[in-house]
Amino acid sequence: MKTLTVLAMIGWGTILFGQPVGSTYVAGDTRYDYQHNGSCGRMIGLDDSGYVHVVWMRGYNIGERRIFYNRWSPAADSFDFPGGTLADQSQLAGYVTLAVTGDGCPIPAFHQINYAADYNAHTAVSLCLESTSMPPWRYYAGASIEIIWPIIALSGDSVIHIISRENNAMGILYDPLYYSRGVLQRDSVGGMAVCWQDYDGSGFEVLDTVATFSFTVAAARYSGRAVRGWGKVIGWSPHSPYDPLLYNNDIILEFSNDAGISWGNRYNITQFTPPDTAWHNQGGHWQVCNRDTLRSFTDLSLLFDPDDVLHAAFTVVPFYHWRNDTVGPYTTRGASLIYHWNEATGQFSLIADGWIPAGCGRWQTIVQRPSLAMDEETGDLYCAYVRYDTAQVSEQGWFNADVWISVSTNGGSSWSVGTNVTRTAPLNIPAPPGDSRSEREPTLAETVQDGFLHLSYVLDLDAGSLPQDEGTATQNDFLYQRIPVDSIPTAPILPNYPLRWDSTGFASSPPRADRIVPERYILYAPYPNPFNSTVQLQFELPREANVNLRVFDVLGRMVETLADGVRLGGRHAITWDAQARASGVYFVVLSHPGGTTAHKMVLLK
The missing domain is CATH 2.120.10 (Neuraminidase)
Structure with missing residues (x-):
């Protein structure tokens, strides 16, 4: 049996990468x-x-x-x-x-x-x-x-x-x-x-x-x-x-x-x-x-x-x-x-x-x-x-x-x-x-x-x-x-992103009840962005919490509430249908017990 142990010389120091698993x-x-x-x-x-x-x-x-x-x-x-x-x-x-x-x-x-x-x-x-x-x-x-x-x-x-x-x-x-x-x-x-x-x-x-x-x-x-x-x-x-x-x-x-x-x-x-x-x-x-x-x-x-x-x-x-x-x-x-x-x-x-x-x-x-x-x-x-x-x-x-x-x-x-x-x-x-x-x-x-x-x-x-x-x-x-x-650790879980622009076939909700939950509040970047008519929004919660997910226009006016209330810990996905909205810049804002997180998104028609 041969075990590979490698010392890598990088710059001024020596990094021990150690044995393979x-x-x-x-x-x-x-x-x-x-x-x-x-x-x-x-x-x-x-x-x-x-x-x-x-x-x-x-x-x-x-x-x-x-x-x-x-x-x-x-x-x-x-x-x-x-x-x-x-x-x-x-x-x-x-x-x-x-x-x-x-x-x-x-x-x-x-x-x-x-x-x-x-x-x-x-x-x-x-x-x-x-x-x-x-x-x-x-x-x-x-x-x-x-x-x-x-x-x-x-x-x-x-x-x-x-x-x-x-x-x-x-x-x-x-x-x-x-x-x-x-x-x-x-x-x-x-x-x-x-x-x-x-x-x-x-x-x-x-x-x-x-x-x-x-x-x-x-x-x-x-x-x-x-x-x-x-x-x-x-x-x-x-x-x-x-x-x-x-x-x-x-x-x-x-x-x-x-x-x-x-x-x-x-x-x-x-x-x-x-x-x-x-x-x-x-x-x-x-x-x-x-x-x-x-x-x-x-x-x-x-x-x-x-x-x-x-x-x-x-x-x-x-x-x-x-x-x-x-x-x-x-x-x-x-x-x-x-x-x-x-x-x-x-x-x-x-x-x-x-x-x-x-x-x-x-x-x-x-x-x-x-x-x-x-x-x-x-x-x-x-x-x-x-x-x-x-x-x-x-x-x-x-x-x-x-x-x-x-x-x-x-x-x-x-x-x-x-x-x-x-x-x-x-x-x-x-x-x-x-x-x-x-x-x-x-x-x-x-x-x-x-x-x-x-x-x-x-x-x-x-x-x-x-x-x-x-x-x-x-x-x-x-x-x-x-x-x-x-x-091979089963956690943390890699954030998922849609394969297709319209999010069809997107595995947004793992069926296993005992899935790993994140350690912090996360609002992921909208996808796709820019988008035409619909956009996929994802957020993760470390535990059950009262959250609010809203969309604002470039003037700061609230145009739609997408989530408002208690959500379980874990990953959540919501699709915003903006077909009735005008083209332009919008902001999605997640309010949670840890504060607020926002992302900019562009609607192009």
Whole structure:
């Protein structure tokens, strides 16, 4: 077992960041820091005997990489294979995700090249590390299509689900997205094969076209329910994939109740409202005409709870169709939020707030890469994610990151303020190559086992993403971290903010009666602001109190009372409908036993 204790030299002093939460174990290493472009699926899984299985892309250098595997034994409290063992049977392989059967058979999915067969990379799975199976290839104009970056899930111990994306060679603006389904078959002596479902002569069903890497797949543990999800570009534009339109996505989900034999209707769970061009053309203010100004970006995590209810976590970024009355689109690079969605309630709630405009690198934002897990005994949900620290920079100017975890005790209606579970920092700032301490691509095993969360990630010793020409190659550990669930505080609660401009789907009132209450009186900033017709107002009380919430105009005249009387301790949300009011500046004022608090808001019609 290796414990990471890091002393960070900052300015004149020494800061002890201390040990990570729980215990860490080195599974192996890699010179290829970058493991995924977006959604990471799972790179860690548990079997019924308590063994922990991990996979990673091990880079020897930028052009030579393979798939490695290791297994942690609960009896030995260590990994079985020093440095890991090779999991692929090819010349070049990468971008691996993992499913594990109950009896402990690892099934990594990755893409690989066998030069004797084809110079294109192709999606493949390893069966207990003993053989490799590939969905039958698709062809275009006589050549094989390169379908790569697979993410895998398993229904029971028998049905494989894979979602993967084309490395576009057909001249289409956005890349085709594919689904593969295979049934595991075992013979009498333990051999294994896959019977791949046929889709017009290949093993790949065409789903859609995508611009980002926010695609993934998940399967229920106790039924045949499965889901495939992806980020769908809103509209079409001839812009290059490097402009802000890359950030303009909704989240699409499609469900199966029979382990992928058939699939139901598609659901757009975000339904971001497009800009109001008609009103803008008539002179409407650009800020209000933008309407929804958040969009999903490049990652998505999906998890079924024991009741077969789906939970989703995804990163959103700012997206503005207009900015200062000029033609857009425009985004603030780096700024991001992570949201949760509950299938049963249809509500969205904030998991992590990274609203800091800062360049984090290609495909990177301040908070990102959510990975969901559940404690089936308590019903608590956990979400691990990356958070970049803008104060911890490398010599090349790239931010270092840690892994944080937030917990929800009410089905995702509200989330705790995150806990830094890795707690590392550069040895020096700015950090030269070898001195960075930057965790990346975290994934959680789906379930808590024996009171522990199971986390995997890469510890990068020079921040930045090597394949994107950020940072330099260093020898980096791939780590497994075993985290006691009682080390993740359930309070304080992160304030929630609506995902949409009209507040639909806003989880404003957590259903759990014993929710944590704040320690002081808080009036949150109105949202959206400026607003058109309706605005969401939130306040929190530390205990039952007599309060008054009123709206005043710019001349100090009271125009409406929204709340007047005794309210219970906790969070409260009220929507002010100002449709009958004139455009202008207004003030919302909360009077409470501790004094008064006010915010300015602008009504634009």
